[in-house]
Every structure is written in structure tokens, then in C-alpha cells.
Amino acid sequence: MKICIVGSSGHYVYALRGIKEDPHAQIVGISPGCEGENIERLYSQVNEMGFASVVYSNPIRMFEDLKPDIAVINTFFYKNSELAIEAMKRGIHVYMEKPVALSIEKLEELKSVWRQTKVKLSSMLGLRYTPHFWTAYKLINENKIGRIRLIHAQKSYKLGTRPDFYKHRKTYGGTIPWVGIHAIDWIYWLSGKKFKSVFARHSRLYNNDHGELETTAFCSFVMEDEILATVNIDYLRPATAPTHDDDRVRIVGTRGILEVLNGKVYLLNDTTKEVSEVSLEKPPIVFLDFLNEVRGTDKCLVSSEDSFYVTLASLLARESADDGKVIEF
Amino acid sequence: MKICIVGSSGHYVYALRGIKEDPHAQIVGISPGCEGENIERLYSQVNEMGFASVVYSNPIRMFEDLKPDIAVINTFFYKNSELAIEAMKRGIHVYMEKPVALSIEKLEELKSVWRQTKVKLSSMLGLRYTPHFWTAYKLINENKIGRIRLIHAQKSYKLGTRPDFYKHRKTYGGTIPWVGIHAIDWIYWLSGKKFKSVFARHSRLYNNDHGELETTAFCSFVMEDEILATVNIDYLRPATAPTHDDDRVRIVGTRGILEVLNGKVYLLNDTTKEVSEVSLEKPPIVFLDFLNEVRGTDKCLVSSEDSFYVTLASLLARESADDGKVIEF
Structure with missing residues (x-):
């Protein structure tokens, strides 16, 4: 299984994690995705893993020369969808950064190429693979809280000093699609329900x-x-805080309430009497399931459809936030 | 200071708490506010406190016979504003259940009578007087988290079996005005800012x-x-849970993050490095400050204006929730 990595401005480490667990996966080439993108850290990590990858300056040339099975794409955010399209058009399966597009037009184009080329595509909604969110998912599917009625999800990040492309909507996409998309994904994935409307x-x-x-x-x-859900997003986590992020979700069902907080899972339901911490389950390994989906032996936890749908939801939320209007899906 | 209590369907215990601390306050009369309202529990509590209060079946007659300084009004919710108006028209100061009206028309009528009669009015937004919310308020005013940017507040209650008047919008008013109003009040009181728009x-x-x-x-x-704030409200807290309610607020500022959770206060800011539990401050005693405002020796923590404004916000939020439309204040 030949893999190329394009860019290192996102979560390519998810791919490295899966590759480490797969004896037949090899990183054959790496390349920046944009002019000015520094991939030194990626280069040294790939070297440390023992791969003698070819370094390209142009990702398209890399695709054509090396003909990989999979392209991992995570460059400056505005370029991801374009490069994914280039890969798909060459029959290369795509594992890409979320959001998979920064505009609805680009998303439609991406979907259309995906439909035509019939390649596999997944995206870096990697928090589904953490023990805490995976355990919450399992508990909900074991009906521990009954029917879901109300959800609140939180993303809180340190801001620090971000690269210049974060400073422009055109190249960054916005905080709702970049940060909020995870929370939007939890709401969708954990409830198993579609969105009807958004106000942001x-x-x-x-x-x-x-x-x-933002x-x-x-x-x-x-x-x-009539499931109701809210999201809070901020970049105001103090620089001195013990962790970069503070991810949370609280899910209220007809039989109980489930919370993810500080990497732990808490359950209160009609059998527990007190809020109890739940033992964490072992999640699937991120990207390894995508490798196996490409092989035809497994299903990836983050499907193409999920990647498109959650991106759409985050783009519609951004549009609502820009215009101050309720948007129906 | 002569006090009459009308009804026992709300938080009259706030008044009892203040009266216990005031040697010059006495409960001279009690009465149901509506036909069919059972005030037995109020009766026995007032007796236990050593007051030989006269029991009336008609609150208006009680006002006219006893000419109290203050009427404490907490009957079936739809009757509170009407009885408050009757009291004010007789020059009686009013301490009443929140929301102070179940419709904007009634609220306007109440405000108009209040303006004309110049009596004092406060409402049972009693959670401001809890050590945890009071401590949060003090910390914010000591600038521990800088400028407030984002707030999330939560009200979660056990439903149990509620009296019949909860089952009709006309008599109950709705869950946003009845339960959510507290969270709306925290947002307003803790931020010190006015509302610009609501979607619910x-x-x-x-x-x-x-x-x-609901x-x-x-x-x-x-x-x-541009301060953003969300509220989650539910009646789905499991019957087996250790407490009736689960009140929370999380306030994100430019310098730190403050949380009220489980009756405790947690602070994370640029001086703390870790989330730290803050010692609770002693709050003012509920209703005692209203007694002193009536005497002219103190200011009540919940002003008339606050009572009107927070009621308005909860009624506009209810209207938004009914119509699915954004409402500007």
C-alpha cells in the first residue's frame, strides 16, 4: 500500500499512527501542498519511521511519478479540496483534512469528482477515535441514555500565534469550519440524526x-x-492551561445523561443513582481502518458521506453566523 | 414591617429565609392566590416560625384588611402579575415569583402600574444569593477573567409529576420563562450587558x-x-439523581475561564496554571435586602428593572422558540 503525504499543516499524524500499525503500508513520497509550506517536521518523522520517501516540491508531479494508492492531504486549508480533486482524478484514494472544502461550491465539486471516480475518501475527524468519544458512542448505542433529546458540545483552544493563512477567511475558512466542525461531528455521529436547521x-x-x-x-x-443541540467554540483557553484543548460533550436522553469531560466519560441514568465514571473502551486505530477500507476488508469509521455532510453543516453554520439568519438544511 | 404571603406554588421560602433574620418583620396574613391552591405547607411553616397569621381565602380582602407593607406573591404562575398589580395599586411593596408576567402585554401593564405607584418590587431570582453564583459574580467584578466573551448556562431539572397548571401554556407560561429564566438572569447579571438578539x-x-x-x-x-451566550434547559434529569437540579454556568473571558458546577466555583486564568476551586464567599441573605430596601437602608440585589428585563428576555426567547425566528431586542 503506497502512500504519499501532501503538506503538514493539519493532522497528518493521524495517518502516521495508522501506518505504524500496518506492516504493508509505506510512505513513498512527501511534498508541501503550497508554496512556502515547511514540511521539515513531517520529513523527520517519516525518516524516523524508517521510510526512504522521495521528497517532491510539487504534489501533482509526485502523484504522477509515484502513483500512490492513497494521498494524505493536509496543506494550507484552502488548497486541500483542490489537491484532493487532483488525486481522485488520478484514481488515488484520499485521506484529507477537515473541513473537506472551504465553500459549498468547492464541496459540490469535490463530491462530484468523488462520485465519478469512485475512489475512497475519508477525513481527519480523528476525535472519533479517542477512547472517550468512542466510549460515549458505544454507550449511546447500548441505549444507556435512551432517546437523545438535547446536546451541548464544547471546543476550547489556546490561540497562541498561528501561521499567516489563519488570518484570512479565504485561506483559513473560519473558526466554525476549522474548530467547530469536531463538535458538529460529535452531535451528528453520536445522535445518528440529520440536521434540520442551524443558527450561529x-x-x-x-x-x-x-x-x-473568529x-x-x-x-x-x-x-x-426535535433533538436540540448547541455548540460553544473559543480560542480563549489561557496559555498557561495544562492542555491545549478542552473538548466536551453533554448528551441528555430520555433515560440518562452522558458526559465527555477531561478525556473521561460520566454517566448518570436510572440505574446509576450517582454520576459514575465509565471505563474507557478501546477505539479502532485512526487511519488503519481507512487502509483496510481501501483493501476492501473493513469499513472506515469516518465515511466519505460523513465527511461531506459534516463539512456542509459547518459551512452552513458559518453562513448563518455571517448573516445572522437561520438556515434550513 | 408587616408581610402577607399569597400562594405557595413558588419560592415563598426565600421570603421566610429573610424574615427569619429580621427581628422586625412579621407575617401577618396568608392566603391562596387561586381557587384550589393548597397552602397547608405554608401555613404550618408560618406557624412554626411563631407568627399568628390570619388566614384568608381572598388575597385582595387580605390586602385591604391588613394593609401590609409587603406582599409576597407566588401563586399559580398566570395569576402572579395580576395580584402584584392589585397589591401595588394599594401602595403595597411586592416580592413576587419570576417571571413577573407570562406575556409581554401583562409585563407592560405591570411596569406601568409600578411606575405610577412608585412601590418597590423584586422577584424570586434567588439563585443570585447562593454562595456559588455570588462568588462567580464577585470574581468577575474583581476582573479575574478579563472581558467576558462567551457564556454557556445550564438548567437541568427532574420532572416528576407536576401540578395540572404546568400542563397548559396559558397557566404555566412555558419552560423557558419558568426554568430558563434563571440561566438568562445569570448571563445578564454576570456579564452586566444587555441582550441584542435571541434565537431559541x-x-x-x-x-x-x-x-x-416543554x-x-x-x-x-x-x-x-458581541458577547455570545447559549442556554440548555431540560426536565430530563433522572429521578434517581442525587439532587433535583444541575445548575451550571461557564464564562469565558479574555483572561480566564470561570465555571459554576455542583455548587462549586472553578477558575482557570493566566495566574492559576491549573483549574482551581475557589473558596465560596458569603452572599447577602435573600429577601432581607428587599426588606431593607423597603426601609430605605439598603439596595436589593434583584432590582425591579432587572426583574422586568429578565422576564422580557425570557418571553422573547419563548416567542423565538415558538416561531423559529431570530428576535431583536
């Missing part, structure tokens, strides 16, 4: 000279069956 | 035969200075 807002104030980057946002969704 | 939704599904009562809701507010 965001603010660029106090973004510490990060141009158009510092705070909320999204509020109505889903099928 | 609610659902009656799975309300266990409680007619029109089981779940969210509200999302934009405030002055």
Missing part, C-alpha cells in the same frame, strides 16, 4: 492580531425528531 | 404526559460587545 454567530474581537480569525462562536441546531 | 427552540416530546410543557430547550443570545 461568531466574533473576531480579542483575536490577538489574527486578522479575520475568537468565539456558537452554533445552535435543530435535528430530526 | 424548544420541544414538548417525551414530557411524560405533561400536556404543553421538556427541552435552548436559547442563544447575542449581547452588547
Whole structure:
């Protein structure tokens, strides 16, 4: 299984994690995805793994020379969908950064090429593979909280100093699609329901000279069956905090309440009497399941359809936040 | 200071708490506020406190006979504003259940009578007087988290079996005005900012035969200075849970993050490095400050204006939830 990695501005480490567990996967080439993208760290990590990968300066030439089975794409965000299309058109399966596109037009183009080329595509919604979110998913599917009625999800990040392409909507995409998309994905994945409408807002104030980057946002969704869901997003986690992020979700069902907090899972239901911490389950290994889907021996936890749908939801939420209007799906 | 209590369907215990601390306050009369309202528990509590209060069946007659300084009003929710108006028209100060009205028309009428009669009015937004919320308020005013940018507040209650008047919008008012109003008040009080717009939704599904009562809701507010705020409300807390309610608020500022959870307060800011539990401050005593405001020696923590404004916000949120439309304040 020959793999090329394009860029290192996103979560290519997910791919490395899966590759480490697969004796037949090899990284044959790496390349920046944009002019000015520094891939030194990627280069040294790939070397450390023992792969004598060819380094290209042009990803298209790399695709044509090396004819990989899979392209891992995570460059400056605005270029990801374009390069994914180039890969798919050459029959190369794609594992790419989320959101899979920064506009609905680009998303439609990507979907259309995917449909025509029939390659496999998945995206870096990698938090599904963490023990805490995976355990929450299992508990819900074991009906521990009954029917889901209300969800609140939180993404809180340190801002630090971000690369320049974060400072422009055109190259960054926005905080709802970049950060909020994970929370939007949990809501969709954990509930198993489609979105009906969204209302969102965001603010660029106090973004510490990060141009158009939004510092705070909320999204509020109505889903099928009148399930209600809200999201809070911020880049205001203090620099001194013990972790980079503070991911949370609280899911209220007809039989109980489930929470993910500090990498742990807490359950309160009609059998527990007290809030109890639940033992974490072992999740599938990120990207390894995509390798196996390409082989035809497994199904990837993050499907192409999920990648498209969650991207769409985050783009519609961004549009709602820009315009201050409710948007129906 | 002569006090009459009308009804016992709300939080009259707040008044009892303040009266216990005031040697000059006495409960001279009690009465149901509506036909069919059982005030036996109120009667025995007032007796236990050593007051030989006269029991009336008609609150208006009680006002006219006893000419109290203050009427404490907490009957079936739809009657509270009407009885408050009757009291004010007789020059009686009013301490009443929140929301202070179940419709904007009634709220306007109440405000108009209040303006004309110049009596004092406060409402049972009693959670401001809990050590945890009071401590959060103090910390914010000591600038521990800088400028507030994002707030999420939660109200989660056990449903149990509620009296019949909860089952009709007309008599109950709705879950956003009845339960959510506290969370809306925290957002307003803790931020010190006005609301600019609201979008809310609610659902009656799975309300266990409680007619029109909404089981779940969210509200999302934009405030002055682009402060964003969301609220989650539910009646789905399991019957076996250790407490009736699960009140929370998380406030993200430019310098830190403050949380109220399980009756405790947690702070993370640029001086703490870890999330730290903050010692609780002693709050003012509920209703005692209203007694002193009536005497002219203190200011009540919950002003008339706050009572009106937070009621307005909850009624506009309910309207938004009914219509699925964004409402500007």
C-alpha cells in the first residue's frame, strides 16, 4: 500500500499512527501542498519511521511519478479540496483534512469528482477515535441514555500565534469550519440524526492580531425528531492551561445523561443513582481502518458521506453566523 | 414591617429565609392566590416560625384588611402579575415569583402600574444569593477573567409529576420563562450587558404526559460587545439523581475561564496554571435586602428593572422558540 503525504499543516499524524500499525503500508513520497509550506517536521518523522520517501516540491508531479494508492492531504486549508480533486482524478484514494472544502461550491465539486471516480475518501475527524468519544458512542448505542433529546458540545483552544493563512477567511475558512466542525461531528455521529436547521454567530474581537480569525462562536441546531443541540467554540483557553484543548460533550436522553469531560466519560441514568465514571473502551486505530477500507476488508469509521455532510453543516453554520439568519438544511 | 404571603406554588421560602433574620418583620396574613391552591405547607411553616397569621381565602380582602407593607406573591404562575398589580395599586411593596408576567402585554401593564405607584418590587431570582453564583459574580467584578466573551448556562431539572397548571401554556407560561429564566438572569447579571438578539427552540416530546410543557430547550443570545451566550434547559434529569437540579454556568473571558458546577466555583486564568476551586464567599441573605430596601437602608440585589428585563428576555426567547425566528431586542 503506497502512500504519499501532501503538506503538514493539519493532522497528518493521524495517518502516521495508522501506518505504524500496518506492516504493508509505506510512505513513498512527501511534498508541501503550497508554496512556502515547511514540511521539515513531517520529513523527520517519516525518516524516523524508517521510510526512504522521495521528497517532491510539487504534489501533482509526485502523484504522477509515484502513483500512490492513497494521498494524505493536509496543506494550507484552502488548497486541500483542490489537491484532493487532483488525486481522485488520478484514481488515488484520499485521506484529507477537515473541513473537506472551504465553500459549498468547492464541496459540490469535490463530491462530484468523488462520485465519478469512485475512489475512497475519508477525513481527519480523528476525535472519533479517542477512547472517550468512542466510549460515549458505544454507550449511546447500548441505549444507556435512551432517546437523545438535547446536546451541548464544547471546543476550547489556546490561540497562541498561528501561521499567516489563519488570518484570512479565504485561506483559513473560519473558526466554525476549522474548530467547530469536531463538535458538529460529535452531535451528528453520536445522535445518528440529520440536521434540520442551524443558527450561529461568531466574533473576531480579542483575536490577538489574527486578522479575520473568529475568537468565539456558537452554533445552535435543530435535528430530526426535535433533538436540540448547541455548540460553544473559543480560542480563549489561557496559555498557561495544562492542555491545549478542552473538548466536551453533554448528551441528555430520555433515560440518562452522558458526559465527555477531561478525556473521561460520566454517566448518570436510572440505574446509576450517582454520576459514575465509565471505563474507557478501546477505539479502532485512526487511519488503519481507512487502509483496510481501501483493501476492501473493513469499513472506515469516518465515511466519505460523513465527511461531506459534516463539512456542509459547518459551512452552513458559518453562513448563518455571517448573516445572522437561520438556515434550513 | 408587616408581610402577607399569597400562594405557595413558588419560592415563598426565600421570603421566610429573610424574615427569619429580621427581628422586625412579621407575617401577618396568608392566603391562596387561586381557587384550589393548597397552602397547608405554608401555613404550618408560618406557624412554626411563631407568627399568628390570619388566614384568608381572598388575597385582595387580605390586602385591604391588613394593609401590609409587603406582599409576597407566588401563586399559580398566570395569576402572579395580576395580584402584584392589585397589591401595588394599594401602595403595597411586592416580592413576587419570576417571571413577573407570562406575556409581554401583562409585563407592560405591570411596569406601568409600578411606575405610577412608585412601590418597590423584586422577584424570586434567588439563585443570585447562593454562595456559588455570588462568588462567580464577585470574581468577575474583581476582573479575574478579563472581558467576558462567551457564556454557556445550564438548567437541568427532574420532572416528576407536576401540578395540572404546568400542563397548559396559558397557566404555566412555558419552560423557558419558568426554568430558563434563571440561566438568562445569570448571563445578564454576570456579564452586566444587555441582550441584542435571541434565537431559541424548544420541544414538548417525551414530557411524560405533561400536556404543553416543554421538556427541552435552548436559547442563544447575542449581547452588547458581541458577547455570545447559549442556554440548555431540560426536565430530563433522572429521578434517581442525587439532587433535583444541575445548575451550571461557564464564562469565558479574555483572561480566564470561570465555571459554576455542583455548587462549586472553578477558575482557570493566566495566574492559576491549573483549574482551581475557589473558596465560596458569603452572599447577602435573600429577601432581607428587599426588606431593607423597603426601609430605605439598603439596595436589593434583584432590582425591579432587572426583574422586568429578565422576564422580557425570557418571553422573547419563548416567542423565538415558538416561531423559529431570530428576535431583536
